[in-house]
Amino acid sequence: MSKDKKLSIIPVKAPLVGRAVPPGSKSITNRALLLAGLAKGTSRLTGALKSDDTRYMADALRAMGVSIDEPNDTSFVVTGSGKLLPPKAPLFLGNAGTATRFLTAAAALVDGTVVIDGDQHMRKRPIGPLVDALRSLGIDATAETGCPPVVVNGTGRFEASRIGIDGGLSSQYVSALLMMAAGGDRPVDIELLGEDIGALGYIDLTAAAMRAFGASVEKTSPVVWRVEPTGYSAADFVIEPDASAATYLWAAEVLTSGSIDLGVPNGAFTQPDAKAYDMIAKFPHLPAEIDGSQMQDAVPTLAVLAAFNGTPVRFVGIANLRVKECDRIRALSTGLTQIRSDLAREEGDDLIVQSDPSLAGKHLPAEIDTFADHRIAMSFALAGLKIDGITILNPDCVGKTFPAYWRTLAGLGVRYANEG
Numbered sequence: 001m002s003k004d005k006k007l008s009i010i011p012v013k014a015p016l017v018g019r020a021v022p023p024g025s026k027s028i029t030n031r032a033l034l035l036a037g038l039a040k041g042t043s044r045l046t047g048a049l050k051s052d053d054t055r056y057m058a059d060a061l062r063a064m065g066v067s068i069d070e071p072n073d074t075s076f077v078v079t080g081s082g083k084l085l086p087p088k089a090p091l092f093l094g095n096a097g098t099a100t101r102f103l104t105a106a107a108a109l110v111d112g113t114v115v116i117d118g119d120q121h122m123r124k125r126p127i128g129p130l131v132d133a134l135r136s137l138g139i140d141a142t143a144e145t146g147c148p149p150v151v152v153n154g155t156g157r158f159e160a161s162r163i164g165i166d167g168g169l170s171s172q173y174v175s176a177l178l179m180m181a182a183g184g185d186r187p188v189d190i191e192l193l194g195e196d197i198g199a200l201g202y203i204d205l206t207a208a209a210m211r212a213f214g215a216s217v218e219k220t221s222p223v224v225w226r227v228e229p230t231g232y233s234a235a236d237f238v239i240e241p242d243a244s245a246a247t248y249l250w251a252a253e254v255l256t257s258g259s260i261d262l263g264v265p266n267g268a269f270t271q272p273d274a275k276a277y278d279m280i281a282k283f284p285h286l287p288a289e290i291d292g293s294q295m296q297d298a299v300p301t302l303a304v305l306a307a308f309n310g311t312p313v314r315f316v317g318i319a320n321l322r323v324k325e326c327d328r329i330r331a332l333s334t335g336l337t338q339i340r341s342d343l344a345r346e347e348g349d350d351l352i353v354q355s356d357p358s359l360a361g362k363h364l365p366a367e368i369d370t371f372a373d374h375r376i377a378m379s380f381a382l383a384g385l386k387i388d389g390i391t392i393l394n395p396d397c398v399g400k401t402f403p404a405y406w407r408t409l410a411g412l413g414v415r416y417a418n419e420g
């Protein structure tokens with residue numbers, strides 16, 4: 001992938017109309033791959049996402065003895081032995097948060113050493129709370145910098161009936177421990193510590209996937225989940241389309257007064273970002289304040305959309321966007337102010353977007369630094385549908401979760417000025 005590549009978007013002259021189906025859900029695909037890998041027997045996953053993040057997860061599981069076939073572009077056939085084996089080399093997981101966090105906890109079920117590592121971005125994303133939780137179980141786990149690489153020297157077993165975890169920085173720590181806990185030898189209560197957790201809906205997604213693979217997980221209080229030591233059973237599992245990917249298509253539709261058929265009703269999604277649909281549908285009357293805490297990956301979409309809103313929008317509840325693939329609050333304020341210097345500002349961890357519907361149709365040349373973050377690339381492409389002069393740097397970073405993004409927009413009639 002060339003990091004020097006640029007893609008200039010030609011504003012659309014007509015509403016975007018047509019069919020554009022988002023790929024399978026990243027979150028659900030990576031949960032299903034892990035759970036199928038921990039199960040004994042063969043599981044068939046259909047509707048799956050094939051992208052950088054799911055490739056890292058699949059390759060890591062292969063390195064731990066799981067057989068994974070890919071009969072077509074949207075399926076995985078996963079055969080596990082009921083046990084993950086120690087890999088011969090460190091697991092390299094790029095910038096895939098789900099793969100990194102989920103496998104760090106799963107490594108506690110491995111009898112041997114597992115090293116979990118990622119690229120330079122992942123090496124800045126905190127994992128300390130999850131490593132501390134593993135240590136509290138008596139597992140020899142270390143992350144010297146508080147970020148990957150993580151070294152886990154497991155015995156394949158852990159002794160605990162209660163695990164406390166602060167999910168303030170990432171709900172993925174909680175999901176990771178929940179999925180690992182079913183592999184123990186006694187019931188485990190996972191208790192949320194601290195005040196905040198990002199999208200709680202991701203925990204529901206985890207519990208649903210666990211149940212589909214035979215686990216028993218129940219919420220016994222607003223902050224405690226009990227997981228029984230069932231292990232996992234192989235299953236055939238259908239993965240729904242990605243709700244975060246859908247947000248770009250929903251936004252493209254309202255921005256161009258178009259009509260895009262996603263092939264799935266917006267009410268059919270179980271992922272947290274589907275909440276963004278109702279918000280996007282309010283455009284150009286987005287509210288003065290949007291709480292992004294329960295639809296975090298949709299915030300870049302909403303922030304770029306807000307630039308064209310009738311009135312300004314303050315985004316709150318988004319502090320942990322600073323520890324995603326990049327500091328997304330900074331990337332959004334940087335990109336928006338490159339388009340026009342007064343278009344956005346940060347106030348603490350809030351982002352204020354100074355809306356202006358008259359941006360549409362203007363020539364405002366801006367090279368958008370994506371910071372190699374797929375969501376920054378995909379959301380600023382929306383600005384390019386209306387403003388002349390928007391160029392996306394390193395556009396191939398969309399391969400993390402939506403490799404066909406540029407082709408999908410092209411299929412709706414979007415054209416690019418240069419693809420060099």
Ligand SMILES: O=C(O)C1=C[C@@H](OP(=O)(O)O)[C@@H](O)[C@H](O)C1
Pocket residue numbers: 026027028097098169170171172173175198199202296297320
């Ligand atoms: O559990 C998941 O699948 C995810 C949880 C969220 O991350 P955090 O829990 O780190 O906020 C989200 O941003 C990420 O894209 C996917």
Ligand SMILES: C=C(OP(=O)(O)O)C(=O)O
Pocket residue numbers: 095096097098099297324325375401
């Ligand atoms: C935050 C994201 O990903 P992850 O944490 O899984 O790397 C995302 O896809 O927006």
